[in-house]
Amino acid sequence: MEVSTIRVVAWVLANIFRNKNLTLTPEQLKESIATLKVLVNYRDEEVNVDALWALSYLSEQGDEEIEGVLREDLLPVIVRHLGSDRSQMIVPALRASGNIVSGNDLQTEAALAAGVLPLYKQLLRNTRRNIRKETAWALSNVTAGTRGQIQQVVDEDLLLDLVIDQGCITFFNNLIFVRYQAHHAETGITLIRVNVGMLLLRLRIVKMEYRQDFIRAEGGTRTTYKRKRTWALSNLTSGGTPSQIEALVAAGGVEALVTVLGVFETSVVTVALEGLDNILAVSMEVSVPTVSGTGPTRFKKEYFAMVLKQLCGKGIKGLCIIVCRGGCGYAECGDKQAIVQKIAEAGGKEKLEILQRNTDETVSNKAKGLLEMHFDNKRDNSDESDNESQEDALDN
Incomplete structure (x- = not known):
């Protein structure tokens, strides 16, 4: 499949999951996350960014969606992108990780075990205010734990x-x-x-x-x-x-x-x-x-x-x-x-x-x-x- 086609797929999924009133069956949720796992590991940065945004929107839906992300072992990928030197990659990864630490105690613990805190420490010193703001928000979910x-x-x-x-x-x-x-x-x-x-x-x-x-x-x-x-x-x-x-x-x-x-x-x-x-x-x-x-x-x-x-x-x-x-x-x-x-x-x-x-x-x-x-x-x-x-x- 052409890279341009893959980019369109990632962009469409990001916009679909942006809908806060989206309702998915368990099977649809499983298939969607499996697709995003392929896209977030794809060899194109634009595809990765849209896939990360899709994951951030999806994990915002609730604990069930967060659990699906964890089951597909996507957390290490999200954490890896937190350490990127490109802000367009960091922001959606940061939002996704922040949604995960806002989940239940076990989900928060999974994110901490994956090593988000040392990366949050670096991001609090980032020169971009919006990155520091998102990091502080993520940490507010941890300190509420x-x-x-x-x-x-x-x-x-x-x-x-x-x-x-x-x-x-x-x-x-x-x-x-x-x-x-x-x-x-x-x-x-x-x-x-x-x-x-x-x-x-x-x-x-x-x-x-x-x-x-x-x-x-x-x-x-x-x-x-x-x-x-x-x-x-x-x-x-x-x-x-x-x-x-x-x-x-x-x-x-x-x-x-x-x-x-x-x-x-x-x-x-x-x-x-x-x-x-x-x-x-x-x-x-x-x-x-x-x-x-x-x-x-x-x-x-x-x-x-x-x-x-x-x-x-x-x-x-x-x-x-x-x-x-x-x-x-x-x-x-x-x-x-x-x-x-x-x-x-x-x-x-x-x-x-x-x-x-x-x-x-x-x-x-x-x-x-x-x-x-x-x-x-x-x-x-x-x-x-x-x-x-x-x-x-x-x-x-």
């Missing part, structure tokens, strides 16, 4: 990549401080804390794609991308263990969720509020043992090692020799006050005060509840009253 599946996301060090656009500068500032001794003529030796994130940016140590991520953390990203990543983070706070939530906090998850509070899409803000509420709820229920540092801050050695590993993987090998003499700290899952402080330092309290007057009742109630439960508004108001009384007394 079992705790074992969430743990695989944590073990793959994917949390840092999930938050890096929104919270990377704060992440570097909170997790790694370069401290050095500077002699001052009058005060003697002074400890100076350097803003590592901005230092790397200004010295152009970070690779170009990561420098762009730093800039996006300041300027924000499109709401669709934020929405997908916010779901991934919030899902983890809903179904994860305290240690998994602690890993998210260590990766800058609190700052990333606070950043989302400033967008105008109600559904995204609601999900971010739920994520923060879940983190704070866990912080009140558990107490996590810590390793004391030599200075006023405390840190866990394993997380400091994780950070260095992440930095080394990004080509910033010079930072791997940093020694934090004063201790490198982050807010722990069992330290409610530290979490509250992180929210406040990221501008979260001000955003919550604005959101409590939001016209959407769900958003306003959630914001008001967080303020009343975790931020001492009454004390702030009494302090203001005391200040006003003192000013009146001085005027008199």
Whole structure:
């Protein structure tokens, strides 16, 4: 058969399966998937792309269709195309794999066993926003799964990549401080804390794609991308263990969720509020043992090692020799006050005060509840009253 004819067949199938109301008998489903298996392995890229799109549309139909794809052993082919260097091949493969991980727990586990997570990690760093968006969506389905599946996301060090656009500068500032001794003529030796994130940016140590991520953390990203990543983070706070939530906090998850509070899409803000509420709820229920540092801050050695590993993987090998003499700290899952402080330092309290007057009742109630439960508004108001009384007394 002519290649041109095969291309037409693949294109037609892709358009047929694009119909969301399509109903197939078990036999038709089996034959369709068998045909797609031939097409996705065909020696023509155009045919492969259309066959992958057809698989993505088909797997979107439901668990039965996903099971058919798995039975025909098409998952390894989909995963192979995830590693392609051509975006027209990556996007449909990414959509198909995302549909599979959105299936039941066994189907999600099959995709994880096939090795999607390391590829998702690479794709979160892709220069194309739509690829990063689709990857974040796929990961949101994984973090909505079992705790074992969430743990695989944590073990793959994917949390840092999930938050890096929104919270990377704060992440570097909170997790790694370069401290050095500077002699001052009058005060003697002074400890100076350097803003590592901005230092790397200004010295152009970070690779170009990561420098762009730093800039996006300041300027924000499109709401669709934020929405997908916010779901991934919030899902983890809903179904994860305290240690998994602690890993998210260590990766800058609190700052990333606070950043989302400033967008105008109600559904995204609601999900971010739920994520923060879940983190704070866990912080009140558990107490996590810590390793004391030599200075006023405390840190866990394993997380400091994780950070260095992440930095080394990004080509910033010079930072791997940093020694934090004063201790490198982050807010722990069992330290409610530290979490509250992180929210406040990221501008979260001000955003919550604005959101409590939001016209959407769900958003306003959630914001008001967080303020009343975790931020001492009454004390702030009494302090203001005391200040006003003192000013009146001085005027008199």
